[in-house]
Amino acid sequence: MRVSKYLLSTQKETPANAEVISHQLMLRAGMIRRNASGLYSWLPSGLRVLRKVEAIVREEMNNAGAIEILMPLVQPADLWVETGRWEKFGPELLRFQDRHNRDFVLGPTHEEVITDLVRKELSSYKQLPLNLYQVQTKFRDEVRPRFGVMRAREFLMKDAYSFHLDQQTMDETYQSMYTAYSNILSRMGLEFRPVLADTGSIGGSVSHEFHVLANSGEDLIAYSTGSDYAANIEKAESPMPTQTRQAPTQELKLVDTPNAKTIAELVEQFGLAITQTVKTLIVKGAAEDAPLVALVVRGDHELNEIKADKLEAVASPLEFATEAEIRAAIGAGPGSLGPVGLSMPIIIDHSVAVLSDFAAGANQDDKHLFGINWERDLPLATSADIRNVVEGEPTPDHLGTYAMARGIEVGHIFQLGTNYSKSMNATVLDENGKAQVLLMGCYGVGVSRIVAAAIEQNHDDRGIIWPEAIAPFQVGILPMNMHKSHRVAEIAEKLYADLQAKGIEVLMDDRKERPGVMFADMELIGLPHVVVIGDRNIDEGVFEYKNRRTGEKQNIPFDDIIDFLTASN
């Protein structure tokens, strides 16, 4: 491709609306343009990268034995009513009516459509296992789209769905997808980590997320320093305390604490150890006779809302009580709550169960209790894992301690069990001629999100540094003053033709621009290999080669350049 015939659309200035580096660079490098909140057009360079990611995903899916299909973006509402998600999905699901006033949705995911397809197409166990996938546009009406294509409303996704009658082939397919996802990200040269994950609203049991590591990532992942254990913070199990509860040494004491509304203030003003304090959070209960439930975690810990949501006594989705509700039930505000004398179900974190002589709110405004002890001052409450793990504590396998990293979720695999097949009655006949409900797995890759994630991980202050496998072009040719120098023009044209004949994707900057402009643009768009052609090198019979990633320059004789570039690809 010649720049003169291309739409390069680079910008010198950083658009004011772009927050993260990938979004800024995608705009500046002329990859995407915004049409509305969370909606983007892909310009030529962006599309080339998107298509490369897509091709790698497709190849690895095919290698793993999955079969490509294509389902509609627009889906009839009846299917969503069948699985109950028409009610459950919420406003993220964009709903609309056609000219006959029939309800439709813009597909945020395709479990319903695939299950409907499969229940009609499959009739025998002999057709299983089966893994079908598509690369398709999804639409989710995100509350707050942000970070460009990282969290867009319309985005490109590869989604696969597998069908089984036995857990063994389910496990095998799951494992093959796990491997395929690892291959996909490895081939693109991205640093990533598979982590145990919560299944969220998709449902199911076993689940892993694939995270590209980046400081701008929206997810926190907790991994072991001594083993492969890694989990999303939402899912990471906190260790059972190894110490046992000590006998009380302090008397229970009611203390005036007028200026201590937070744990931090309490600890500061009274010289307490933060690990000897607890905070009490009031949430809505699931049972009618227990409309509020108290959750207690240590002062230095954070409530894990996903874990709390799963507690039987707690209403799902998790909802915090309002200050008014708290006052009505307890008679004190949120800054002065504690477990002693509380007349509602109390669930404490495991780490709280082993505390002695601890401090908590007294359920009276501006007062705290110090020296609280279980079984002396109040009955020991039910304990559960309801907090986020913290750096440095042991992992559940006891092979290491937790460390934290930020990640961008680019893939997610699930074992769904019969969540969808049961409600939609997707069955096939087994060996005995009996109808059996299908087991399902589902596997997603955020194709457009990977493009942004790759930039987050591969850039410098001059622009993008594409990994080989997904660069929009492999090689850039920068002829210096080709509009003046016939020799430069001639040699550049020849190299351009030769590289193209070899099947190498090459972008030649044949604009009548000054060298500085050409260098800057080439670095911004981030092609891995650049060949500079100028009069000063021609006399020596060499090209100047520059590697975008290493910045390293070397002179390559005319006759060797093709081999050199082929070898480095």
Added chain:
RNA sequence: CGGUGAUUAGCGCAGCCCGGUAGCGCAUCUCGUUUGGGACGAGAGGGUCAGAGGUUCGAAUCCUCUAUCACCGACCA
């Protein structure tokens, strides 16, 4: 959905307080000089000042409403 802020040329911004009919830098077009790291000179084009209503002789500027965008929070396969 709450809080905060913004909306003026393709992009980045000034002008608004104190009302008099719009400006700067970059980009674009023409001509010339330049050409190994975002050149220089001369000229040119481009704006319903987000929209609607109001106040006023007169509104980018003051008032009201609406829309859109961003950030923080809540939310989120």
